[in-house]
Amino acid sequence: MTAFTVGVSRDFLDAQDRNVWGDICLDRLTEAGHSWEYLPRVVDAFTPEDLAPYDGVIFAAPAVTANSFRDGTPRPRVLARFGVGYDTVDLDGCTAHDVAVTITPDGARRPVATAALTMLLAVLGNVAVKDRLVREHRWAERDQHMGLGLSGITVGLIGVGNTGSDLVGLLAPFGVRVLGHDPFCPPERARALHVELVSREELAARSDAVVVMAALTPATRHLVDHAFLAAMRSTAVLINVARGPIVDEIALVDALRAGRIRAAGLDVFATEPPTSGIELLPNVTLAPHALAWTSEMSRGNGGSCVQAILDVAEGRVPAHVVNRDVLERPGFQARLAAALP
Incomplete structure (x- = not known):
C-alpha cells in the first residue's frame, strides 16, 4: 500500500x-x-x-x-x-x-429521508405558523391554523431511489398510500415497496403531498413546473429536500401566492440563499439546506x-x-x- x-x-x-x-x-x-x-x-x-x-x-x-x-x-x-x-x-x-x-449515498440516505419526513410533518402540522403565534403573543389565533393528519393520505414521491425507498419505510407506520414517479425504478422493486408507479401528471393530480427525492439532472431540472403545480390539488403540499432547481421556484411562488396549493416545505432553493421572494411567503416552511445535517x-x-x-x-x-x-x-x-x- x-x-x-x-x-x-x-x-x-x-x-x-x-x-x-x-x-x-x-x-x-x-x-x-x-x-x-x-x-x-x-x-x-x-x-x-x-x-x-x-x-x-x-x-x-x-x-x-x-x-x-x-x-x-x-x-x-x-x-x-x-x-x-x-x-x-x-x-x-x-x-x-x-x-x-x-x-456517499449510504451515509446520506437515512438522514435525508428523515429530513423529508420531518419537513412533511412540520408543513402538515403548521409548525412554523404555530411557532410564530407563541413568539408574537398571538395565542388566541391557534384555532385558525388546524393542521392536516398524515395517516391515510396519499404521498407522491418524485424519485424512488435509495433515499426515496428509505422514506417509504419511514412512512409505513402512518398507513399512507405511496405513489412514485421514477423512470429508473424497476416495477418489481416498486411492488416490493408497495409503491404504485405512475406518470408525472397522475402523481401531481392524485397526491395530497408531493415529496421531491430525485437527483438533479438535465431531465429533472424544473420537473415541477407551472403545469405540474397547476395539476396539484389546492389542498396539497409540496416538499423538496433534494435539489432546488428540480422545482421551478418562480412557478412555486406564483402557486403559493394564488393559493393553488396549500403550502410548501423547502430545504433547498434555486439559488442559495433564496432570492425569489419565497422566503417572504407565510405558507412556506424553510430550512437553510441543512435539515439533514x-x-x-x-x-x-x-x-x-x-x-x-x-x-x-x-x-x-x-x-x-x-x-x-x-x-x-x-x-x-x-x-x-x-x-x-
Whole structure:
C-alpha cells in the first residue's frame, strides 16, 4: 500500500478552524498510515494548484470544473464528495484526467429521508405558523391554523431511489398510500415497496403531498413546473429536500401566492440563499439546506469518503464511483495498480 496524502476542503471549518461536522472519521486515515490536512484556503472551485499536492481529496462545497486540471500538473486519483449531489462536478473532465469521483449515498440516505419526513410533518402540522403565534403573543389565533393528519393520505414521491425507498419505510407506520414517479425504478422493486408507479401528471393530480427525492439532472431540472403545480390539488403540499432547481421556484411562488396549493416545505432553493421572494411567503416552511445535517450524517458521509480513499490507496475500486467510465481507462487502472505493493 502506498501512503497517501489526503486533502480536506477548508469549508468544513468554521472561523475558529473547528470542523463544524464534528467526527467525520478522519482518524481512520491516520490509523491506516496516511497523512491528511485541510486545504490552506477556502475556494469556490478547485484549481490545479489546489489539487496537485494530494493523492485524494475529501470535499463538500467547492466545484470541480474544466479548469480544475491541467495537463502536466499532478492530480488526485480520487475525489470523494461529502454528499450525494455532484451537479457541481465536471465528471467528463475528471474522467479525461483519470480521476475517480465518489459520493456517499449510504451515509446520506437515512438522514435525508428523515429530513423529508420531518419537513412533511412540520408543513402538515403548521409548525412554523404555530411557532410564530407563541413568539408574537398571538395565542388566541391557534384555532385558525388546524393542521392536516398524515395517516391515510396519499404521498407522491418524485424519485424512488435509495433515499426515496428509505422514506417509504419511514412512512409505513402512518398507513399512507405511496405513489412514485421514477423512470429508473424497476416495477418489481416498486411492488416490493408497495409503491404504485405512475406518470408525472397522475402523481401531481392524485397526491395530497408531493415529496421531491430525485437527483438533479438535465431531465429533472424544473420537473415541477407551472403545469405540474397547476395539476396539484389546492389542498396539497409540496416538499423538496433534494435539489432546488428540480422545482421551478418562480412557478412555486406564483402557486403559493394564488393559493393553488396549500403550502410548501423547502430545504433547498434555486439559488442559495433564496432570492425569489419565497422566503417572504407565510405558507412556506424553510430550512437553510441543512435539515439533514446531523451527527448521523457526519459519520456516515465522512466514513464513506474515508473508505473511498482507503480503497484507492489499497488498489481497490471504491464503491459509489459516479463517473464509471473512468474505471475502463488504462490511465486510471495504472494509477490504481500503482497503489499496490
